[in-house]
Amino acid sequence: GAVVSQHPSRVICKSGTSVKIECRSLDFQATTMFWYRQFPKKSLMLMATSNEGSKATYEQGVEKDKFLINHASLTLSTLTVTSAHPEDSSFYICSGYLVGYPNTTDTQYFGPGTRLTVL
């Protein structure tokens, strides 16, 4: 149980276009989802925390107008990179926060990640 999927797994786009990444919790309801960014050979950097039905909370230094997050349901959160530029190229990972499920208290379950390349 506690599976999180991401789509697409890999995307290449032209500079100036927008890209949407979906994060789904497949077998549990995630009231909270997190979005991370990972640079090559680096750790995960938390970008924002997304709660179902409310505005996302962005970490300091993350442009909320560039990285739009929507958490419309308990199983789906989306990250839209608007007007993407080459410096936005990265590995984006989401996680679903599972609270109260037997033996999985207070644990984040991660998606497989999305590799974004902006040309």
Add this chain to the structure above:
Amino acid sequence: AQSVTQLDSQVPVFEEAPVELRCNYSSSVSVYLFWYVQYPNQGLQLLLKYLSGSTLVKGINGFEAEFNKSQTSFHLRKPSVHISDTAEYFCAGRKALGGYNKLIFGAGTRLAVHP
């Protein structure tokens, strides 16, 4: 100050040898501690976690970790590694922030298992 510190960026080891990946945490994170593994081009998979209770925690794939409050450590161990254990390992601690919790990750340790 960094909240979770992984002391080794890379750990090379021969197959079937024991391994220890070190992790120390600071008081800015709670003692809810986690180890995750990341294989190339994949997301993170939970290996094990410590929330309370027994200080020796057993996880998947033969890994275990010991919570040591006096040394503020949560080192990951495996008595005999396999080639397939080659991956990036992340230690993380939970930090409560105004109604929600977030994970603070260490910089990661690259485990390279050689035949």
